Amino acid sequence: MDAEYKGRLTYAKGTSVEFVVGPNQDVDFGDILVVEGKNNDRFYIRAYDFKVKSRWSGINGVGYLMSKLDENGQVENQEDLDFYLGGNHTVKIGLAEQLCYADDSGQLLNPKTCPDFFCQVRALSPQDTSLLAEMKGDLEVGFLKSGRGALSLPVGIYGSQAITEHIGVFGTTGSGKSNLIKVLASSVVDSGNYGLLVFDVHNEYFKDLSSHPMSKDRLSVYHTDVQEYGKKIAVNFAEVDADDITACATFTEPQLDAIYKLSSIWKENWMKYVLQYDVDDIVEELAGCTGQKYNARTIGKIKSICWNVMQELNIAEEEQTVISEMLAELEQGKVVLVELKNISAIGEQALSTLLSKKLLKNYASKTEIERSQIKPVLIVLEEAHRFLGKKAHSSNNVFARLVSEARKFNLGMCIVDQQPRLLADDVLSQLNTLFILGLASKADRTKLEAMCRKDILSQRNEIKNLECGEMIVATNYMRFAAPVKVHKFENLLEQRYADHIPSIPVQ
Template structure:
């Protein structure tokens, strides 16, 4: 072991709490992951979260004695005398840490069940700690392990087979690195080949970078309602694919309007949107009264007609038109990344399209037999600004994203919610996210919400999370024994490292 790996000696342990003396000349920071070398060949992995300084003069009487060496203004009267009292190795820095897990002499990893002995050696993490690193590596690489202010070139990722179907949350303020993280995740999915990924690209920001990936020709498909470039295929839908929840998702409706939408879809059947647009308002009112015995007001029907007209034009819904939904489903189950660009689509069309495609994918996978489902790839749906779909008011049983959160894992589907303000999401949604990527969050309320909902105990990482820089995050997932600090690859660095593609 190099001399620089040595960090200090353990001086106190109780349960999972430990204290160690930091060796002179060594730096230990908030969030550093360290190793305590046990006396029987076992290793205890700890994370520092606070510090204190102690001296032989720390007692109140001794401090008073030192204060007598200062003049009335608090200045040193005799520097040489003061240096005599403070000289030598009388001051120590003590690190306070929590035990994360430990490995026995055979390198088998366990949750904390005992504590190390007094004065055991404390060192930095190294490539020799294979048991811990294997659990954190994953098959979808996202970055390098971060330890304090340093970044270790030890790859960290998630196992898609464990994380995708149990849902993912990506949370961080503007500029914290959320978009870059989604790009790296998409790049790893392209490289891996065992998963599909449906990304609703609100700002049309992903293709420019993903296009540099060597695998995009075979493993990336891009759709746009009004494509301006050859790389994107024109998005088209048929009337029969539009359901009532697609309409209710994209605007605010009163109770009578909400009721009328579902009545119309029931009475007019498959092509109800086409009929709503073709028939006069008065004729629709009469038809509903004759079929249901309910008389709706003309303004109620007019509002529905207006929203349906907007959706029809934004999403290229045409009579007898060719729909691309079937092709999307096939591409996803083959393990491709499908980008749906939404920058030139209004909020109404964006909400309708996100709901419609997610509903179609859920229905497509749910209809498969167990045998057929094993033959297709698990798919992750990436939903940006997720509070618009899964906020406290929006979360309801008829919301397709609420159904995805509660049911999708049975059908090999998963949801990745991306948001700046996790406190706006419904608690039921947050509680179902078994993997959290926590980037920089300025709001104490947001950090507190994640602390309460996270499956791993991240309370001791408050200082670390509060001070995360752009591209730094804490990963908390069910199968890892602790929440890991990670420096996310810049997408161009990821391409350079994995494929030799220069920026």
């Protein structure tokens, strides 16, 4: 790709620059361009606005041009008008912000100085290696967007930095969130250096991801019912904590109190006994151990929820090893899908809480050395406001704990939601990488502008106009937020593996 000429610099002050857009050149909101400095240095700029200037802009000039129109405002003589408007009488000026600066050795720095007058402005090209290396990452998600198209310059995230610092994926319905997760998952499969645990609320990932050539070795799917593919989840009574049950339904204070008391009395057998004994026996046992007399209805509700969860998660007496297998797969760097479509909201909440807690416990219990031998894991949580919403967050659920503690243990959360404004502020403020897809609501965009660590205010126009599959990536180790055209999953597999099927190295 040739470095395409785009225009010439006409003004610079601080980090603001203006440039005249070359005749017949397209420059759009959000385009990243390069100003060629005089000393082999480069200034990377982003266009955020435009204005059109003409020698005819004054009141007299406009009046004169208007006199060339007929009484209906239509052009009478196009050639005549073109003569006045053409040539260099009218120019389009691009307003841009300097993002960063590369010195003559190619080292990337924050803005140091401003470019000189009339320097050349050009499109990005593969020769901008240091900038491209910063954006490329090891988990590719798309190409750098430029105007209405995409340059063939890959953009992604560095998993080792981004995963434990948490990721947010936000976009209105149909903006391309699920497609993005599929692309990210397939990059994780390619890489083999990270684990990915996806709670798939619509059972939409397996069909596509299983067409990845390496899926046989690096993709695992679990569900709670019998299917032709994947493994069936089954849980031991001892694996269910009081928190797993309290997370999945609304309980009154006395009910919560009784659950915690029961679990402290009966320890790992608490759920088994709750289901096994009659309400009256449980009330008596509690009275005997704690001196408190609980209402039979309180215990009845607990029994009923436990029964539902037992049915849905296949909780049984026989020794089950499914969860430990799943944890081992994540440690080895596999993509694990947990299909949740066919279970109720109660089962879904219990299962996602239980698995995430096991993962957190497992990673937290490792020593530094052990942890360095296992892969970092990213947990993808869709419709996350149900777990991390403004109200939900106050109850100390496992996801809130993951957001605040997981990075210490090499785990991270990927929070996917249509409406970021529904999420608790202390959750949003912990997300250091944002994938911002099209957001129809102004309230959501304003929320992100306020919470995002990168200054994305100047990209307001761009964010407002994002089309399906387009996004802005803002991450804390990149100097600026980049516009990206996300790969379409179906095309990605076709292109990436058109002429070679990768083989997995034997370890």
